[in-house]
Amino acid sequence: MTAAIQTRDLSFAYKDRPVLHAISLSVESGEMVGVLGPNGSGKTTLLKILSAVLRGQGEVKLNEKTIGSYGRRELSRLFAVVQQEVRVNFPYTAAEVVLMGRASYHSAFALEGKKDLEVARASMDLTDSLSFSNRYLHELSGGEKQRVMIARALAQEPKILLLDEPSAFLDLKHQVQVFELLRRLNRERGLTVVAALHDLNLAALFFPRLIILRDGKIYRDGSPKEVLTEKTIEDVYGIRVRVEQDPVSEKPQLFICPCV
Amino acid sequence: MKVLDRRKMILVNGVLLVLLALSVVGCALLGPIRLDLSQAFQNIFAPNPDAEIFFRARLPRVLLGVAIGGGMAACGVVLQALLGNPLACPQMLGVSGGASLGGILGLIFLPNWLLPIAGGLLGEISWVPLAAFLGALLSMMLVYRFSLFHGRLHPYHLLLSGVIFNSFIAAIIMFLNSIVDFYQAQGLLFWLMGSLSTRAYLTVAFIWAYVIFGFLWLWAKGLSLNLITLGEEAAMQLGVETGALQRQVFVASSLMIGAMVSVSGMIGFIGLMVPHAMRLIIGSDHRLLLPASFLAGGIFLCWADTLARTLLAPAELPVGIITAFFGGPFFLFLLYREGRRKLTL
Amino acid sequence: MKHSQRILAVYIFLASVGISGAFVAFAQAASGTQPQRIISLAPSVTETVFALGFGNRLVGVTTYCDFPAEAQKLPKIGGFMNPSLEVIVAKRPDLVIGVSSATDPVKAREMERLGLKVTLISLASVSDILSSIKSIARLLGNPAAGENLVRNITRQFEKVKKRVAPAPRRSTLLAVGLRPLVAVGGKNFVDELITLAGGENIAGNAAQPWLNLPDEYVVARAPQVIIQAGLGSDRGESAKHWADLKSIPAVKEQRVYIYPSDKILRPGPRIGEGLEEIARLVHPECFAEAKSGPNKGSGCEGSRP
Numbered sequence: 001m002t003a004a005i006q007t008r009d010l011s012f013a014y015k016d017r018p019v020l021h022a023i024s025l026s027v028e029s030g031e032m033v034g035v036l037g038p039n040g041s042g043k044t045t046l047l048k049i050l051s052a053v054l055r056g057q058g059e060v061k062l063n064e065k066t067i068g069s070y071g072r073r074e075l076s077r078l079f080a081v082v083q084q085e086v087r088v089n090f091p092y093t094a095a096e097v098v099l100m101g102r103a104s105y106h107s108a109f110a111l112e113g114k115k116d117l118e119v120a121r122a123s124m125d126l127t128d129s130l131s132f133s134n135r136y137l138h139e140l141s142g143g144e145k146q147r148v149m150i151a152r153a154l155a156q157e158p159k160i161l162l163l164d165e166p167s168a169f170l171d172l173k174h175q176v177q178v179f180e181l182l183r184r185l186n187r188e189r190g191l192t193v194v195a196a197l198h199d200l201n202l203a204a205l206f207f208p209r210l211i212i213l214r215d216g217k218i219y220r221d222g223s224p225k226e227v228l229t230e231k232t233i234e235d236v237y238g239i240r241v242r243v244e245q246d247p248v249s250e251k252p253q254l255f256i257c258p259c260v
Numbered sequence: 261m262k263v264l265d266r267r268k269m270i271l272v273n274g275v276l277l278v279l280l281a282l283s284v285v286g287c288a289l290l291g292p293i294r295l296d297l298s299q300a301f302q303n304i305f306a307p308n309p310d311a312e313i314f315f316r317a318r319l320p321r322v323l324l325g326v327a328i329g330g331g332m333a334a335c336g337v338v339l340q341a342l343l344g345n346p347l348a349c350p351q352m353l354g355v356s357g358g359a360s361l362g363g364i365l366g367l368i369f370l371p372n373w374l375l376p377i378a379g380g381l382l383g384e385i386s387w388v389p390l391a392a393f394l395g396a397l398l399s400m401m402l403v404y405r406f407s408l409f410h411g412r413l414h415p416y417h418l419l420l421s422g423v424i425f426n427s428f429i430a431a432i433i434m435f436l437n438s439i440v441d442f443y444q445a446q447g448l449l450f451w452l453m454g455s456l457s458t459r460a461y462l463t464v465a466f467i468w469a470y471v472i473f474g475f476l477w478l479w480a481k482g483l484s485l486n487l488i489t490l491g492e493e494a495a496m497q498l499g500v501e502t503g504a505l506q507r508q509v510f511v512a513s514s515l516m517i518g519a520m521v522s523v524s525g526m527i528g529f530i531g532l533m534v535p536h537a538m539r540l541i542i543g544s545d546h547r548l549l550l551p552a553s554f555l556a557g558g559i560f561l562c563w564a565d566t567l568a569r570t571l572l573a574p575a576e577l578p579v580g581i582i583t584a585f586f587g588g589p590f591f592l593f594l595l596y597r598e599g600r601r602k603l604t605l
Numbered sequence: 606m607k608h609s610q611r612i613l614a615v616y617i618f619l620a621s622v623g624i625s626g627a628f629v630a631f632a633q634a635a636s637g638t639q640p641q642r643i644i645s646l647a648p649s650v651t652e653t654v655f656a657l658g659f660g661n662r663l664v665g666v667t668t669y670c671d672f673p674a675e676a677q678k679l680p681k682i683g684g685f686m687n688p689s690l691e692v693i694v695a696k697r698p699d700l701v702i703g704v705s706s707a708t709d710p711v712k713a714r715e716m717e718r719l720g721l722k723v724t725l726i727s728l729a730s731v732s733d734i735l736s737s738i739k740s741i742a743r744l745l746g747n748p749a750a751g752e753n754l755v756r757n758i759t760r761q762f763e764k765v766k767k768r769v770a771p772a773p774r775r776s777t778l779l780a781v782g783l784r785p786l787v788a789v790g791g792k793n794f795v796d797e798l799i800t801l802a803g804g805e806n807i808a809g810n811a812a813q814p815w816l817n818l819p820d821e822y823v824v825a826r827a828p829q830v831i832i833q834a835g836l837g838s839d840r841g842e843s844a845k846h847w848a849d850l851k852s853i854p855a856v857k858e859q860r861v862y863i864y865p866s867d868k869i870l871r872p873g874p875r876i877g878e879g880l881e882e883i884a885r886l887v888h889p890e891c892f893a894e895a896k897s898g899p900n901k902g903s904g905c906e907g908s909r910p
Contacts, residue, residue, distance in 0.1 A: 072500065079497075081497040292822050293824075
């Protein structure tokens with residue numbers, strides 16, 4: 001299996017504030033990885049660097065080639081990003097937004113072709129957003145908007161999907177729906193998924209591999225059982241929790257203390 | 261799924277082109293003076309007041325109005341897209357003001373022999389549009405720089421800096437007014453409120469060249485402009501070189517604005533109103549919005565100029581007053597609607 | 606550049622602000638005392654004061670007051686539109702003369718509140734100009750000088766009127782700016798001068814004293830004479846400005862003139878000379894001294910329109 005994403009000694013600082021220190025990690029193609037850590041630990045920055053929005057010091061490789069050697073259009077066919085917050089300043093319909101994902105597949109002047117429409121439709125179908133494809137994005141609920149943005153990411157036909165706290169503004173039902181969708185895409189299509197997450201329990205349930213960041217460094221990297229220990233949580237998040245294995249899913253789940 | 265397709269492109273642009281052609285003819289026929297058309301066309305080559313009114317006094321300014329209306333509207337579209345703000349337009353951002361200031365300074369300080377490249381026989385090509393272009397570019401850069409906060413362009417900061425910048429420019433212009441030769445000060449109202457009065461076809465052709473070139477160039481970026489409205493990061497992740505796009509759009513629109521303002525002074529609100537009106541009708545896809553706004557802007561300014569010539573006949577109002585008259589209330593309506601709609605601003 | 610054009614720029618500014626109206630305000634004159642320290646807020650006022658023989662009493666004039674030559678040496682109190690209140694007060698004048706349509710009424714009130722005597726005269730029409738000369742003369746304590754000056758001006762008027770009487774009226778455009786075209790409108794003393802000179806102002810029916818005229822209007826009204834300001838330093842440009850509109854009689858018959866001086870447009874004691882300047886341009890044939898032939902002597906009967 002080829003290494004889809006690989007970083008070596010990646011560091012980054014905002015002006016004078018260091019954020020990431022010598023991050024070295026490797027994600028194989030087809031893996032599903034959750035990135036955890038408290039606010040300020042560098043999750044979002046890491047994703048931005050992986051998606052070529054920011055440039056850090058150190059090496060970043062996608063599919064064995066350094067990220068700098070790719071053109072932007074090429075990159076957008078390779079990976080897609082779903083951001084935390086959906087920000088649209090003009091009235092676009094959901095369908096129009098999803099179609100924007102196809103931008104790197106046709107030339108600037110050409111209008112969308114049949115294939116583009118098919119891919120867009122399939123993506124929206126997959127994310128259960130086809131029913132409101134003609135409604136304006138700003139009229140949709142948070143959950144509906146997020147599904148549209150995921151559809152847009154899928155319309156790029158990427159090999160790698162990067163998500164930044166995709167469930168941040170969703171209600172519980174939709175959170176679970178999004179994660180189930182990600183798991184399905186990962187298993188059925190071999191989509192490599194890397195997501196920054198804040199809900200540790202959901203992360204444990206859905207992600208076979210977790211990386212925890214603390215102060216810009218990788219604190220632990222492994223399966224949920226290995227990573228989510230009481231000591232780790234206390235070290236990284238500063239709170240005491242009780243960790244128990246859920247008998248049904250066989251994954252560790254956290255219980256907030258008071259530890260009765 | 262309703263999306264932009266070839267049919268819609270052709271339909272919308274076709275209808276607008278027809279309306280534009282009708283407007284050009286209509287506005288050239290209308291005015292405070294009644295024209296005798298048959299006279300105008302029969303004796304084209306003899307000195308003939310009707311022919312002169314139609315071909316020399318009216319047609320050039322109508323054609324100029326189309327170019328400037330279209331150019332201003334197109335600049336409004338791209339600036340709104342680039343800055344992610346539906347309230348942006350060349351005037352609001354202070355860019356027209358900067359262009360005016362550049363033009364005025366050029367007029368004052370460029371030595372007289374430098375002014376017309378080929379004066380006299382060939383017409384009025386001069387260096388002043390270049391000075392105005394530099395003014396537009398500098399103010400564009402300044403405004404952009406001042407409104408950047410943490411890498412994101414906060415719309416309120418943008419508008420605020422535009423307003424303050426405009427006041428500053430106005431202060432400088434007024435200062436220049438009180439120290440320069442009053443002959444030059446006479447033209448100040450022209451700069452501030454705009455006028456399409458011209459008889460030189462060469463000037464009109466010149467401006468058309470600037471505007472068409474700039475517009476076509478911007479139209480090619482239509483898809484990227486769509487993407488950039490999703491945010492700079494999202495656009496990057498979708499394959500847009502945002503830095504290059506911003507630079508190119510700023511330069512192209514500064515060039516256009518500089519050329520237009522140097523010939524016609526500041527005519528505001530077109531870049532604000534027309535893109536919005538067109539968005540309401542045809543949606544926000546810039547591949548259609550750009551040409552549609554261009555054509556609609558030309559139509560609008562054509563008629564605004566006819567009003568300016570006719571309303572207080574025989575006097576001619578500065579055309580900027582007419583556009584402001586429509587634009588002011590429209591802007592307030594926009595503010596109200598944006599507030600209600602709660603777009604993630 | 607020409608000072609008159611600066612003054613004209615001020616009038617244009619006013620036209621666009623839409624101030625019209627004339628009123629004469631007389632402050633209570635202390636009986637028996639003649640003002641010794643006078644400040645003038647307008648070039649035409651300065652000229653009037655000098656013409657009445659009281660130039661030596663002026664202690665402050667505007668930066669645009671350039672006639673007569675002595676006026677240029679007088680201390681300046683600011684511009685036409687923006688005189689400096691402080692400088693005026695510091696000069697301790699006992700009379701400040703301004704123009705009702707130009708002087709900021711707020712500033713005038715300020716001056717009065719500071720104890721200064723302020724008079725605003727109206728210069729909106731020829732009769733206003735003449736009566737303001739008389740009232741200034743009265744204020745300065747020599748009404749006879751005023752009557753004299755007005756009589757001289759009136760005599761100049763009569764001379765010109767007689768000269769041009771036989772000739773038919775010529776439609777005239779008088780433009781003070783070319784880009785944009787600013788023309789003399791109605792309710793304007795220059796409009797009256799044009800009429801007195803045997804012309805007919807093509808924009809005389811306008812409500813505004815100065816207005817932007819669209820080119821089509823000029824073509825339609827077909828003036829027989831065009832008198833215009835120079836386009837800055839390049840006079841050749843001005844002449845060429847109308848060259849392509851050959852249907853205009855003034856262009857066809859080469860009666861496009863650059864008016865040579867600023868006398869025409871200052872509403873002061875030189876309007877008599879100004880009238881003659883205009884008349885010479887509108888009806889040059891009435892002023893040509895024919896050497897021989899049927900029109901020997903003066904007289905322009907039978908001249909074509």
